[in-house]
Amino acid sequence: MERTSTGVELRNLRRTFGPVVALDNLNLTLQPGELIALLGPSGCGKTTALRLLAGLDQPDSGEIVVGGKDITAVPASKRNMGMVFQSYSLFPNLTAAENVAFGLRVRRVSKSERLKRAAELLELVGLGEQRDRYPHAMSGGQAQRVALARAIAVQPDVLLLDEPLSALDAKVRTQLRDEIRRLQIEVGITTLFVTHDQEEAMAIADRVGVMRAGNLEQLDLPAVLYARPATPFVASFVGTNNVLPTTVEPNGTVYVLGRALAVAAGSDELAVGQAANALLRPESVSLGHRDGGTDGVAGVVSSTSFFGSVTRLTVKLDAGNFILVDMPSVIARDFSAGAEVLARAMTNEVVIQHQEAVALVDE
Amino acid sequence: MAAIVKRRKERHLFAWLTLALVALYFLLPLVSATEFSLRENNGTHGLDAYRSILQQPDFRDVIMLTLRLTVISVVLSLVIMVPTVTMVHLGAKKYRRLVEFISLQPLVIPPIVLVLGVVNVMPVSWLGSADLLGFEYVVLAMPFTFRALDAGLMNLDVKTIVDAARGLGASWLTVLVRVVAPNLKSGIFGAMFLTIALVLGEFTMASLMLWNTFPTWIATVGQSDAALSVALSVASLAFAWVLLVLISFADRRRKA
Ligand SMILES: Nc1ncnc2c1ncn2[C@@H]1O[C@H](COP(=O)(O)OP(=O)(O)OP(=O)(O)O)[C@@H](O)[C@H]1O
Numbered sequence: 232m233e234r235t236s237t238g239v240e241l242r243n244l245r246r247t248f249g250p251v252v253a254l255d256n257l258n259l260t261l262q263p264g265e266l267i268a269l270l271g272p273s274g275c276g277k278t279t280a281l282r283l284l285a286g287l288d289q290p291d292s293g294e295i296v297v298g299g300k301d302i303t304a305v306p307a308s309k310r311n312m313g314m315v316f317q318s319y320s321l322f323p324n325l326t327a328a329e330n331v332a333f334g335l336r337v338r339r340v341s342k343s344e345r346l347k348r349a350a351e352l353l354e355l356v357g358l359g360e361q362r363d364r365y366p367h368a369m370s371g372g373q374a375q376r377v378a379l380a381r382a383i384a385v386q387p388d389v390l391l392l393d394e395p396l397s398a399l400d401a402k403v404r405t406q407l408r409d410e411i412r413r414l415q416i417e418v419g420i421t422t423l424f425v426t427h428d429q430e431e432a433m434a435i436a437d438r439v440g441v442m443r444a445g446n447l448e449q450l451d452l453p454a455v456l457y458a459r460p461a462t463p464f465v466a467s468f469v470g471t472n473n474v475l476p477t478t479v480e481p482n483g484t485v486y487v488l489g490r491a492l493a494v495a496a497g498s499d500e501l502a503v504g505q506a507a508n509a510l511l512r513p514e515s516v517s518l519g520h521r522d523g524g525t526d527g528v529a530g531v532v533s534s535t536s537f538f539g540s541v542t543r544l545t546v547k548l549d550a551g552n553f554i555l556v557d558m559p560s561v562i563a564r565d566f567s568a569g570a571e572v573l574a575r576a577m578t579n580e581v582v583i584q585h586q587e588a589v590a591l592v593d594e
Numbered sequence: 595m596a597a598i599v600k601r602r603k604e605r606h607l608f609a610w611l612t613l614a615l616v617a618l619y620f621l622l623p624l625v626s627a628t629e630f631s632l633r634e635n636n637g638t639h640g641l642d643a644y645r646s647i648l649q650q651p652d653f654r655d656v657i658m659l660t661l662r663l664t665v666i667s668v669v670l671s672l673v674i675m676v677p678t679v680t681m682v683h684l685g686a687k688k689y690r691r692l693v694e695f696i697s698l699q700p701l702v703i704p705p706i707v708l709v710l711g712v713v714n715v716m717p718v719s720w721l722g723s724a725d726l727l728g729f730e731y732v733v734l735a736m737p738f739t740f741r742a743l744d745a746g747l748m749n750l751d752v753k754t755i756v757d758a759a760r761g762l763g764a765s766w767l768t769v770l771v772r773v774v775a776p777n778l779k780s781g782i783f784g785a786m787f788l789t790i791a792l793v794l795g796e797f798t799m800a801s802l803m804l805w806n807t808f809p810t811w812i813a814t815v816g817q818s819d820a821a822l823s824v825a826l827s828v829a830s831l832a833f834a835w836v837l838l839v840l841i842s843f844a845d846r847r848r849k850a
């Protein structure tokens with residue numbers, strides 16, 4: 232299945248539905264063979280972007296360039312894309328193998344050839360035995376695997392995945408997620424993966440793009456996105472944050488959990504003396520017993536949640552607000568509910584935003 | 595406990611009674627008609643009336659014309675309605691009401707009015723062709739074809755499978771023929787059956803347009819030979835029944 236990968240460029244894409252601006256001005260470049268995950272809240276235009284790229288919908292303005300060619304005006308049937316949908320999209324009247332072979336049939340590949348290819352692809356997604364099953368007799372995970380095989384079968388220029396895992400249960404979800412990534416690397420296919428699950432996006436993608444209201448806010452490596460969010464929206468959308476009220480000091484720092492921290496890139500511009508919210512990751516907070524020192528802000532552990540190697544503690548600060556603290560479970564054993572603690576920021580810089588900005592993030 | 599059993603028994607009885615009454619209502623005329631059509635002159639029963647159907651001089655012409663009208667209206671109905679109703683389900687949802695409203699018009703407008711319209715509007719040369727009647731039947735069948743196809747599409751996530759097929763390179767024609775139609779079989783069969791039933795029973799239009807179709811022929815024959823006309827009715831009913839059974843059989847096989 233050696234093949235050359237294709238690059239994709241979306242330029243100034245705009246798509247409106249009456250008064251609704253689904254895509255405002257979307258710019259996105261995928262390198263050949265790259266997997267980009269598009270992440271964003273519901274209604275931010277992710278599906279619209281995919282449909283435009285697949286040719287299932289037309290932009291109001293802007294260009295779509297695939298492999299150096301402008302295909303904006305090319306109809307879906309001539310575009311050579313492979314798409315997997317959020318809801319089950321297998322043809323109910325066809326078996327697994329016939330579903331996989333559908334795109335080849337449309338391309339007038341001979342029957343023996345397409346059955347052979349379908350069998351290979353079903354093997355590739357681990358369903359070699361199920362080729363004569365009908366969709367209604369498949370589990371959700373199996374159906375999505377067949378849909379994936381069907382999309383890859385036509386050797387598409389770009390693989391488009393629209394929340395393919397969202398209808399599956401947690402275990403199948405991570406399993407299939409890793410499988411998609413393995414296949415994608417194996418086949419070397421340029422892929423756009425849409426999701427609203429940030430963990431999924433981070434785990435699967437070369438780069439993650441965060442969308443908001445029809446625009447791309449930031450496109451970066453997962454680690455960069457997490458550590459250095461370019462905008463307050465990204466900062467609050469990616470990962471969990473403690474929102475802590477603070478004030479900008481004359482020297483430009485902010486006090487967070489008892490420490491003066493530098494303001495990180497990507498923060499809102501705020502004047503000295505202005506009230507702000509600092510966004511502090513749960514893993515950037517450390518706890519000490521109150522009798523062990525005087526450093527930090529006093530609080531009481533109100534509950535703990537065990538996540539395996541990590542434990543998340545909820546701490547009620549004496550000021551009345553709650554914060555989340557993640558720590559290795561071996562250490563968290565020292566802090567049971569009711570423990571009197573001192574919380575302390577474990578980072579040197581922090582993202583701040585206007586106090587009213589937080590409301591924007593609520594989904 | 596005993597009271598519950600008694601109540602249940604009463605309910606059973608009531609259900610059976612209702613069913614029996616309904617059956618009687620439908621079956622009695624059928625049975626009497628069949629019996630009547632089997633009577634022979636000498637007081638015995640036999641197939642004389644049915645044999646004489648085949649000996650009628652214009653039997654062949656009437657059957658050929660009716661079959662031809664059936665084929666025209668079924669094919670045309672499907673060619674027009676399947677894409678239309680599919681489109682309505684694909685996103686033109688706001689037009690569904692409108693299309694439904696239009697499709698219901700033949701139930702509201704009397705056939706006489708429709709025929710007068712056709713006669714006044716169509717060029718004279720067209721009025722000489724019986725095929726025109728087939729076109730009119732397409733319109734008359736619209737309330738039924740729309741509903742049958744609409745119900746069939748309700749059970750299908752059309753938008754997603756159509757998107758999937760188009761995304762895999764299928765043209766619109768391929769989408770309709772290879773994806774929508776096979777998954778809409780029961781709706782299509784339903785629409786076909788209702789259209790056929792309509793053509794086999796429509797009297798007003800055919801008679802006003804002066805064509806000798808099966809229903810108008812039965813009426814004409816009935817004026818001179820009662821036994822023959824009843825035999826014809828029973829035979830056409832049996833024909834419709836066989837059709838229904840065949841269609842539901844084909845539909846069942848798909849689901850197996
Ligand atoms: N066919 C349509 N007609 C009208 N409005 C539409 C249509 N398709 C999308 N929209 C609107 O465009 C906006 C973006 O929709 P889109 O489906 O792209 O969002 P999304 O990011 O995929 O959301 P989700 O995570 O819920 O799938 C939404 O406000 C939606 O209501």
Ligand SMILES: [Mg+2]
Pocket residue numbers: 277278279393
């Ligand atoms: Mg979507």
